[in-house]
Amino acid sequence: xxxxxxxxxxxxxxxxxxxxxxxxxxxxxxxxxxxxxxxxxxxxxxxxxxxxxxxxxxxxxxxxxxxxxxxxxxxxxxxxxxxxxxxxxxxxxxxxxxxxxxxxxxxxxxxxxxxxxxxxxxxxxxxxxxxxxxxxxxxxxxxxxxxxxxxxxxxxxxxxxxxxxxxxxxxxxxxxxxxxxxxxxxxxxxxxxxxxxxxxxxxxxxxxxxxxxxxxxxxxxxxxxxxxxxxxxxxxxxxxxxxxxxxxx
Amino acid sequence: xxxxxxxxxxxxxxxxxxxxxxxxxxxxxxxxxxxxxxxxxxxxxxxxxxxxxxxxxxxxxxxxxxxxxxxxxxxxxxxxxxxxxxxxxxxxxxxxxxxxxxxxxxxxxxxxxxxxxxxxxxxxxxxxxxxxxxxxxxxxxxxxxxxxxxxxxxxxxxxxxxxxxxxxxxxxxxxxxxxxxxxxxxxxxxxxxxxxxxxxxxxxxxxxxxxxxxxxxxxxxxxxxxxxxxxxxxxxxxxxxxxxxxxxxxxxxxxxxxxxxxxxxxxxxxxxxxxxxxxxxxxxxxxxxxxxxxxxxxxxxxxxxxxxxxxxxxxxxxxxxxxxxxxxxxxxxxxxxxxxxxxxxxxxxxxxxxxxxxxxxxxxxxxxxxxxxxxxxxxxxxxxxxxxxxxxxxxxxxxxxxxxxxxxxxxxxxxxxxxxxxxxxxxxxxxxxxxxxxxxxxxxxxxxxxxxxxxxxxxxxxxxxxxxxxxxxxxxxxxxxxxxxxxxxxxxxxxxxxxxxxxxxxxxxxxxxxxxxxxxxxxxxxxxxxxxxxxxxxxxxxxxxxxxxxxxxxxxxxxxxxxxxxxxxxxxxxxxxxxxxxxxxxxxxxxxxxxxxxxxxxxxxxxxxxxxxxxxxxxxxx
Numbered sequence: 001x002x003x004x005x006x007x008x009x010x011x012x013x014x015x016x017x018x019x020x021x022x023x024x025x026x027x028x029x030x031x032x033x034x035x036x037x038x039x040x041x042x043x044x045x046x047x048x049x050x051x052x053x054x055x056x057x058x059x060x061x062x063x064x065x066x067x068x069x070x071x072x073x074x075x076x077x078x079x080x081x082x083x084x085x086x087x088x089x090x091x092x093x094x095x096x097x098x099x100x101x102x103x104x105x106x107x108x109x110x111x112x113x114x115x116x117x118x119x120x121x122x123x124x125x126x127x128x129x130x131x132x133x134x135x136x137x138x139x140x141x142x143x144x145x146x147x148x149x150x151x152x153x154x155x156x157x158x159x160x161x162x163x164x165x166x167x168x169x170x171x172x173x174x175x176x177x178x179x180x181x182x183x184x185x186x187x188x189x190x191x192x193x194x195x196x197x198x199x200x201x202x203x204x205x206x207x208x209x210x211x212x213x214x215x216x217x218x219x220x221x222x223x224x225x226x227x228x229x230x231x232x233x234x235x236x237x238x239x240x241x242x243x244x245x246x247x248x249x
Numbered sequence: 250x251x252x253x254x255x256x257x258x259x260x261x262x263x264x265x266x267x268x269x270x271x272x273x274x275x276x277x278x279x280x281x282x283x284x285x286x287x288x289x290x291x292x293x294x295x296x297x298x299x300x301x302x303x304x305x306x307x308x309x310x311x312x313x314x315x316x317x318x319x320x321x322x323x324x325x326x327x328x329x330x331x332x333x334x335x336x337x338x339x340x341x342x343x344x345x346x347x348x349x350x351x352x353x354x355x356x357x358x359x360x361x362x363x364x365x366x367x368x369x370x371x372x373x374x375x376x377x378x379x380x381x382x383x384x385x386x387x388x389x390x391x392x393x394x395x396x397x398x399x400x401x402x403x404x405x406x407x408x409x410x411x412x413x414x415x416x417x418x419x420x421x422x423x424x425x426x427x428x429x430x431x432x433x434x435x436x437x438x439x440x441x442x443x444x445x446x447x448x449x450x451x452x453x454x455x456x457x458x459x460x461x462x463x464x465x466x467x468x469x470x471x472x473x474x475x476x477x478x479x480x481x482x483x484x485x486x487x488x489x490x491x492x493x494x495x496x497x498x499x500x501x502x503x504x505x506x507x508x509x510x511x512x513x514x515x516x517x518x519x520x521x522x523x524x525x526x527x528x529x530x531x532x533x534x535x536x537x538x539x540x541x542x543x544x545x546x547x548x549x550x551x552x553x554x555x556x557x558x559x560x561x562x563x564x565x566x567x568x569x570x571x572x573x574x575x576x577x578x579x580x581x582x583x584x585x586x587x588x589x590x591x592x593x594x595x596x597x598x599x600x601x602x603x604x605x606x607x608x609x610x611x612x613x614x615x616x617x618x619x620x621x622x623x624x625x626x627x628x629x630x631x632x633x634x635x636x637x638x639x640x641x642x643x644x645x646x647x648x649x650x651x652x653x654x655x656x657x658x659x660x661x662x663x664x665x666x667x668x669x670x671x672x673x674x675x676x677x678x679x680x681x682x683x684x685x686x687x688x689x690x691x692x693x694x695x696x697x698x699x700x701x702x703x704x705x706x707x708x709x710x711x712x713x714x715x716x717x718x719x720x721x722x723x724x725x726x727x728x729x730x731x732x733x734x735x736x737x738x739x740x741x742x743x744x745x746x747x748x749x750x751x752x753x754x755x756x757x758x759x760x761x762x763x764x765x766x767x768x769x770x771x772x773x774x775x776x777x778x779x780x781x782x783x784x785x786x787x788x789x790x791x792x793x794x795x796x797x798x799x800x801x802x803x804x805x806x807x808x809x810x811x812x813x814x815x816x817x818x819x820x821x822x823x824x825x826x827x828x829x830x831x832x833x834x835x836x837x838x839x840x841x842x843x844x845x846x847x848x849x850x851x852x853x854x855x856x857x858x859x860x861x862x863x864x865x866x867x868x869x870x871x
Contacts, residue, residue: 051755077757089752091745093812095561102745103756105738111758112766113738119564121738142561158756 003064004029004198005050005166010059012045019045021222022059027198027215029165032189034209035202037219038243043202044170046219050200051083051168052076063166077106082164084155086171090143096154097139100126103161129157133187149180153187160191167192169201173208181205185212210234218243251385252508258384260504261497262393262462265400268496269455270473271480272407272489273448279424279487280444283335283346284671287353289474291327291449294357295319295456296465297365300372303460309376319457320450327449331442337851339441343671344618348807349850351800354470355843361467363837372460392461399458403451404493411489420444424487471796475526475682479533482675485546494544499529526686530679534664537676541668559812560866562736580721584714592713593785594829596720598822600782603724605805605817606731607774612803613812614735615767616747617666618674621681622775622802624661627794629654629776630783631688634701637783643707647723647780654776655769657684662768666761681799689791700790704783720781727777732814734770743767775802801828804846810856819858 003026012020020042027033037043048054050061052073061069068079091099097119104122105111130139133153138146146154152172159167172188173181185208192199203209209216209230216233218226220243226236233239274288302315330353338346378392411417419440423430431437456469480499484491506528509521521528542548565573583595608622633650641649661680665673688695695701710716734740746753746760753760783789792798801824809820827845831838853860 073751073754074757074759077755083755085751085755089749089755091748091752093559093561093744093748094741095563098561098741102741105741106757110738111742111763114734116738117564117736118738118741119562119736140561158752162756 003027004031005200006060006062006065007050008060010046010049010061011057012049012054013057018222020049020056023219023222023224025217025224025227027166027200029198030193030196032192032199032201032212032214034213034216035200035219036206036209036216036243040221041219041243042222043219045222047168047170047200047202051081051170077162080162080165081168082159082162082166083168084152084159084170084172086174088148088151088155090151090154090158092142092144094143095140096135096143096146097123097126097130099143099154100129100157100161103158107162126161129160132160132191133157149176149184152176152184156184156188156191160195163195164197166198166200169199171203172201173203173205178207181208182211188212251387253505254385255387255389256504256508257501258389258393258397259508260501261400262396263504264496264500265396265403266455266459267473267476267480267500268400268493269403269451269458271477271484271496272492273451273455274477275481275484275487275489275492276420276424276451277444277448278481278671280420280427281335281339281441282343282427283339283350284343284674285335285448286347286350286474287330287357287470288448288452289470289472289477290354290357291323291452292456292473292477293361293465293467293469294326295323295453296372296460296469297361297370297456298322298453299457299460300365300370300465303373307373312373312376315460316454316457320454323453323456324446324450327445327452328442330449331445334847334851335445336438336441341850341854342811343674344612344803344811345807345850345854347620347674348800348803349847351804352843352846352850355839355846358467358470359837359840359843365465367467369464369466371464374461378461396458400493400496404489407489416443475678475796476529478675478678479529482543482672482679483533483536485543486671487547488543488545491543491545498532502528502532520690523690526690527683530683530686533679534676537668537672538664541672543672565736577725580725581718584717587714587717589713592717594825596713596717596785597829598825599717599720599724600778600785601802601805601821601825602818603727603731603778603781604775605802605809605821606728607771607778608802609806609811609817610731610734610774611768611771612806613816614740614747615743615764615771617764617768618670619665619677619768619771619799620674620803621661621677621679621684621799622771623794623796623798624677624681624684625654625658625772625775626779626782626798626802627684627688627791628657629779630789630793631695631701631779632776633780634704634783634789635694637704638701643710643784647777650780650783651773651776654779655773658772658776659765659769662765662772666764666768678796678799681794681796685791685794685796688794695791698791700788702788704789705787706784710784716785720785723781724778727774728818731774731817735814739763739766806856808846808849808856810859810862813856813858813862816856816858820856823857 005027007026008024010020010023023046035043035047045054049056052071055070060067063079063081066079068076071079091102094102101118101122104125105118110121127139130136133156135150135153135157138150143154169188173184176184188199189212213230215227216230217224218233218239225242226233226239270288270292274285277283277285298319299315302318303312306314334349338349375392378395381388381390411421419435423440476499480492480495483498484495503525506521506525511520536544584592604626608619611617611619629650632653633646636646636649665676668676689698705711706716710719742758742763746758746763750760779793805820805824806817808824809816809818828842831841835841855863
């Protein structure tokens, strides 16, 4: 079987600056892969090449063998890719449930609908998704009234509405307390296993990365310098030298 | 060839004043992020003040002293406006700011009417520059040559001011990043007031210098502001050199159009001298499509405005549905208590309720600022009128009028949804001006400034009660469509795209296509309102698609409350009643209306319905 996500020879330059200089890696279904690197290592660029924010200069991104290189965010969604944002992005004028219903309506291609009430669409499916992330009790509240940690859960529920095969999470735990971080990552990992989806995330918090990732990919100066299990990466000399050196991990 | 050269000189002479006015607006926008509609009024005041000085003190002192006095007096007025009004609305949503400055336009227009009267005032020629020189065998006024030189001189002076002085440094810094300059401890209040003084001074001078070339009239304010918007948008908001280049481009385009006169192309005769407005707006639309930030502009960073968070909509409750039914029955029973006057007024209210509700759909639900909604109202009106003249029946004419508006909204909307914020508002305004100028100048078809007359509904509807009920049915259904859309998946998708565009894209919504569809739908519904309007009046004139009509619709929406369903309808009723009552009780109704708008914007930014809802929420929370 082909890999869930396969990235090969991915390249991107801005003007004369090569931000990503040919990267190869993959992620399997049901596997959580962390993409790390110091500031300027190219991980955000790499991430944005995969999620459709940027178009690569070269290389290929494929999902279960299907070429999805350079597709727009809108088309990526149709191909089964979901994402969450570093700064939570939700629809503030809607209720929690309506946020999920919106994604469900989009998935079922109903947004041109003029002849039904939006709040009555896919109510059962939306409630199930909210129950899955532990937001059942908040379902009818205005989304703008949610606490930050709950907004993150909501983003996850919205992402899952698409039944994605690849979930991209950009700095999922940024701005959260340590307990909240671990709770959110446990939740993300559980859905990753249960739904057999590939999870790729970037993260600054090394505790989160080394506790929750199945595999870690380390970037430096636009290149991939190491990949492997947390213990392998921890033992890697080059990683220690350029990146983890001062962090006693 | 010589004709071409003379037209070029003509164009360059006109460019100088336009540049001075436009650069003032552009500098003010760069620093304060306010698009000052009243800037054209400042220009107009400059012309009038210069006239008074030049005619009361004769000779060179009167004229040149008058130019300076006009600049200084207008600067003082600008500072007063900034301190008394604009200071209170810097953090308001953009549309509210635009509406507030439009209220100033109304007030200043009536002030000028009170002081200088309604007659056009022709000023004296500039002492020392009354003659002409011969260029390529044609007489060319020396004053025009002076204007060209003055334009270049002012560009150099302003460039030096921006580059060499501390004030210029602060202006450039604030244009680049206002929050940063604020954080660095620059006195923002003082800076904002100073830039208003400078911008207004330039507008006053620009006006005063035009005095020998054209008479002072009360229509100058909106006339110049349309040109100035075009110049500023082409050059790039906040750009000094952009304003200069764009002023030249626009003035040359106009001069060449006039020079071409009537020409036959592909067997069709074109009156180029009448296409000046169309030509300059086409140039602007083209520039914006290829360079969305203008020739020299940078992307505008919009600071976060404190938009009120709406509560989730949910389903319409039984109480709401009951109230709706009661409201419809009440409206249907109204003719029982009507006299002739209230019947006409109530019909107007219904028409404008649909006009405002359709605009509410784009600026509320879709979050797109439209400043030219009257274009679609006007096209609906003219479409229906022309269809009737061509022999179509009442309903077919309504349908054809709405179809014309829908088609235009589809074409214009395609361009508009590609831009954001201020640029989009200006492009919608530009398209409305194109429609207006075509209607105004195409005598053969639209009757030009006289319009079309004798467009009456069929005999069966000539009774005013029957016509009221017809209007209630057509416009009522239209308003219900506007309300219903908000609850549908399509309405939700529009709101999703407004709340968070990146998220909407990430869940697979085609944001631009959705917005385009929303824009077209709203345009079509405004067209329905326009079509009914023709039959209620029996005639139609170009004013139906002019800037003030677009602003009327915006005021109705904001007056009632943006993002509330009932708001636009309530706003339309209150506004129509207010305007009518004022117009019958005072000659200066515009000023009173302007003052009312200003008070509303400053005291009740959420509008009538929005304020009531907020009050109810607070009571529930307490």
